Amino acid sequence: MAASGARAERIANPTAVFTGLDKISGEISTFEAPVGKTVKFGALSVTPRVCYSRSASEDPQTTSFVEIDEETLSKKVQRLFNGWMFAASPGLNGVEHPVYDVWLKDCKGGKSSDPLPPPVVTAQPDAKPGKGKKGKGPAPDAAAPDGTSPEPGDAGADFFDQPMDPNAPQD
Template structure:
């Protein structure tokens, strides 16, 4: 058998026996951990904490009229419907996080279109995310609608007050 220039531990030597794996220096071997790092434990515990979501009574939307190019912001109370052009927007819930936390704002929304023959047709049902409006914005031939924020208060009077005035 011809001699190999550099024997490989997977290839048999002259007697046909596999060579042992090469020795690793002691510093390359994993060392047993004596004590967990307290700073690492605190970070992991911090990440594992469940952040509570805040339920809000008002969802703030933005709407684009593609004909005029005008963008309009409007507030909608939960389970109320607001008309934007030929669209009717109804948020069912609107969640956010406390101010000290990373922002995550989402709302479950239903959007209906009033057709030219005065019929109502559902064009969107689902979650909208304020931090990623492109994922779930309603794209209509004439109007686009997306979630901007969830709020505790609005300058728009609540539906009960609007009816009594």
């Protein structure tokens, strides 16, 4: 039997946030790029394909799959970078160009993909379960499909009428 740890849900975000450095002017800029759209930073075209983060209750981990192209002086486009960027480690997969540096700073705009907790349903003591039509349901002492009658306390027709024992062991 293999042990499995808890796995944090990733959140898909619609916008990636980058930081860029223009080495000629020394100017540092922060810019946003919608996922699937291309934005220009100097001679570079930056296109995030996905941008993932985690919920606020988890350790931060922001990643983005990014394509970065450069338009040369001869108007040719060449791919400079195609891969994952990690906001926690900007030096790991940031783009280092002779004139520009670009790295992932954050993702934003995503909604948590954590599922909502199931609703709490309480049984009414006088209500009996029905099958489709109002007032038509199994009789409280109806036989099970195998022909046996439910015993008090069994998971039979009168299960919900039994008081709960708070000291009973839980499975």
